[in-house]
Amino acid sequence: xxxxxxxxxxxxxCASLAYxxxxxxxIDPARWFVLLGIVWILSHWRKLYWVSSLAFAIAILGxxxxxxxxxxxxxxxLGALGGLLGWDLSDFARRLxxxxxxxxxxxxxxxxxxxxxxxxxxxxxxxxxxxxxxxxRLAFEVAVGLVLLAAFGLTRLVxxxxxx
Amino acid sequence: MPRSLLLGFITYGLLxxxxxxxxxxxxxxxxxxxxxxxxxxxxxxxxxxxEATRHLSAERASPGAEVTVTVTVVNRGDSLDxxxxxxxxxxxxxxxxxxxxxQRFGHTGHLIRLRKDSSFTFSYRVxxxxxxxxxxxxxxxxxxxxxxxxxxxxxxxxxxLFIFPPVTRLxxxxxxxxxxxxxxxxxxxxxxxSGTEFFGVREYQPGDSPRxxxxxxxxxxxxxxxxxxxxxxxxxxxxxxxxxxxxxRTNEFSRGHSLFEYSVQAAAALSDALLAQGNRVxxxxxxxxxxxxxxxxxKFQRExxxxxxxxxxxxGSNVFADLEHLPTRLFPPESQIILVSPLHEDDLxxxxxxxxxxxxxLVVCPNPVKFELSYLPKNKNVELAARVIRxxxxxxxQKIQRxxxxxxxxDVAEPFDQVVKRKLSRPPGFLRSTH
Numbered sequence: 161x162x163x164x165x166x167x168x169x170x171x172x173x174c175a176s177l178a179y180x181x182x183x184x185x186x187i188d189p190a191r192w193f194v195l196l197g198i199v200w201i202l203s204h205w206r207k208l209y210w211v212s213s214l215a216f217a218i219a220i221l222g223x224x225x226x227x228x229x230x231x232x233x234x235x236x237x238l239g240a241l242g243g244l245l246g247w248d249l250s251d252f253a254r255r256l257x258x259x260x261x262x263x264x265x266x267x268x269x270x271x272x273x274x275x276x277x278x279x280x281x282x283x284x285x286x287x288x289x290x291x292x293x294x295x296x297r298l299a300f301e302v303a304v305g306l307v308l309l310a311a312f313g314l315t316r317l318v319x320x321x322x323x324x
Numbered sequence: 325m326p327r328s329l330l331l332g333f334i335t336y337g338l339l340x341x342x343x344x345x346x347x348x349x350x351x352x353x354x355x356x357x358x359x360x361x362x363x364x365x366x367x368x369x370x371x372x373x374x375e376a377t378r379h380l381s382a383e384r385a386s387p388g389a390e391v392t393v394t395v396t397v398v399n400r401g402d403s404l405d406x407x408x409x410x411x412x413x414x415x416x417x418x419x420x421x422x423x424x425x426x427q428r429f430g431h432t433g434h435l436i437r438l439r440k441d442s443s444f445t446f447s448y449r450v451x452x453x454x455x456x457x458x459x460x461x462x463x464x465x466x467x468x469x470x471x472x473x474x475x476x477x478x479x480x481x482x483x484x485l486f487i488f489p490p491v492t493r494l495x496x497x498x499x500x501x502x503x504x505x506x507x508x509x510x511x512x513x514x515x516x517x518s519g520t521e522f523f524g525v526r527e528y529q530p531g532d533s534p535r536x537x538x539x540x541x542x543x544x545x546x547x548x549x550x551x552x553x554x555x556x557x558x559x560x561x562x563x564x565x566x567x568x569x570x571x572x573r574t575n576e577f578s579r580g581h582s583l584f585e586y587s588v589q590a591a592a593a594l595s596d597a598l599l600a601q602g603n604r605v606x607x608x609x610x611x612x613x614x615x616x617x618x619x620x621x622x623k624f625q626r627e628x629x630x631x632x633x634x635x636x637x638x639x640g641s642n643v644f645a646d647l648e649h650l651p652t653r654l655f656p657p658e659s660q661i662i663l664v665s666p667l668h669e670d671d672l673x674x675x676x677x678x679x680x681x682x683x684x685x686l687v688v689c690p691n692p693v694k695f696e697l698s699y700l701p702k703n704k705n706v707e708l709a710a711r712v713i714r715x716x717x718x719x720x721x722q723k724i725q726r727x728x729x730x731x732x733x734x735d736v737a738e739p740f741d742q743v744v745k746r747k748l749s750r751p752p753g754f755l756r757s758t759h
Contacts, residue, residue, distance in 0.1 A: 217334065220338070220353070224350065227347065227349040227350055228341075233352065236353065237353060237356075240353050240356065240357075244356055248470060251471060252471075255408065255467070256435060258408055258433045259435035260430075260431030260433060260446070261431075263436060268406070271437075272469055275470075276469075276470070279360055279470070280356065282359050283355055283358075283359035283360060284356060286355050286356075286359060287353070287356055288352075290351060290352045291348070291349065291352050300346060307339060307351070308343075318361070318365045
């Protein structure tokens with residue numbers, strides 16, 4: 161179950177990025193993303209789990225590059241999200257490899273995939289919302305201040321949540 | 325690199341890029357990662373309070389015997405989404421394949437979900453060679469379901485397993501030390517009294533059993549008008565010191581073969597038999613260092629000796645390379661010493677010195693020549709070398725025997741109890757003299 165979800169995530173990440181890049185006429189980088197997906201899946205099969213972190217970082221960099229060059233944002237967002245899911249599931253599969261065959265692997269997989277799907281859907285939804293909603297009358301200084309405030313608030317929130 | 329750190333770097337990088345370029349798309353890219361991080365932190369357990377206990381089906385086992393180890397982990401803290409439990413086996417112990425039909429059997433690692441105040445029990449079987457093994461702790465890695473936070477705790481769950489050497493039951497080991505103890509035992513004490521072995525004939529005295537009257541001797545001396553009675557040898561307990569030679573130079577051979585396990589087996593069997601006869605037995609393991617088990621009687625002493633033998637390892641040191649430094653003061657004067665050793669040519673002089681000090685010495689000698697020949701290829705060179713070494717060894721054993729030392733040359737291919745029955749059930753001729 162996890163393996164299928166992992167492969168689908170990698171396909172989502174690489175195909176989205178490749179499609180987004182090819183739409184912008186960058187065929188060679190699009191091929192590189194397809195190759196990245198293949199290498200990622202093969203390395204997971206060979207239990208080279210560290211490759212997953214690298215591939216995730218490359219996917220995010222690729223998405224950021226695409227956003228920087230005004231490629232279709234939705235594909236870049238899907239690429240980043242797929243990369244995140246692939247990275248998470250690769251690590252989860254590694255953890256599952258330590259489980260004994262008699263452990264409740266099915267139950268753990270089911271719970272993990274459900275929760276991860278919820279988190280991914282929530283993240284994607286909020287990100288999509290942020291793309292749709294646009295506030296035009298906002299000074300740059302105010303925007304910067306809000307972002308810094310958000311970062312500070314996030315950090316405080318995390319600290320507070322961890323304390324409780 | 326921790327996962328949360330990597331994710332944090334990427335998230336803050338995207339946020340900074342968004343600020344620097346005044347592009348909301350970068351912030352949008354960062355949002356799924358932020359949600360992921362937040363979800364991980366939100367569901368991470370506040371307190372991890374796990375306890376572990378361990379139970380072994382047996383604390384004492386024989387080599388190769390399977391022992392079931394059962395570990396129970398109890399969660400006294402918050403509910404835990406993902407706990408990776410791993411129990412580490414002591415070196416040399418091996419995990420046996422699962423044959424039980426029960427759940428959670430046969431593995432040392434488990435990935436589980438552990439709710440508050442619930443427990444998880446798993447078992448596995450181990451087996452191993454002779455030795456003492458200590459189980460220390462169980463490692464538990466507690467993760468939130470996204471593993472953004474991870475904590476590893478060592479849960480103390482101690483347990484000990486002793487794998488004792490196999491003890492071959494010996495019917496009787498005949499020893500004749502010069503001095504015995506005052507307590508009744510089975511060793512002829514060279515003193516007349518009640519016993520089973522004939523000692524001599526003396527004048528009948530009032531109080532002697534009529535059954536003890538030697539009618540033939542009385543008839544021979546009928547004119548003296550006296551009765552003669554048989555006298556038997558008193559049987560008492562004796563002091564016995566068993567020395568196990570663990571020197572590398574005598575035990576280790578080419579291609580990793582070793583005679584040490586046979587020596588241990590012989591020492592265990594002899595100690596067991598001599599303790600069963602009521603003697604006071606001590607054990608000295610003479611290897612890289614000295615390991616001395618103070619002499620004692622009975623089953624408790626048997627356990628102590630087996631415990632010491634379980635831990636015995638062959639070793640080499642410059643100090644104890646030969647038997648010159650044998651601490652003879654540990655053994656009572658004129659007591660019985662049993663040396664279990666494949667012997668080295670340099671050992672003749674220390675053995676003769678032991679005998680000269682009044683000890684009755686028995687050397688149980690696992691035969692190294694036959695042992696080496698059992699695994700070496702059979703060709704002319706090996707046969708010639710074996711012949712030379714066999715002759716040298718025969719000369720060494722002859723010299724030792726001439727010094728009044730009893731030698732039991734043991735071909736390890738033959739069971740030890742059979743060799744003892746044949747050669748040690750009666751004392752040798754030169755020791756049978758009662759005076």
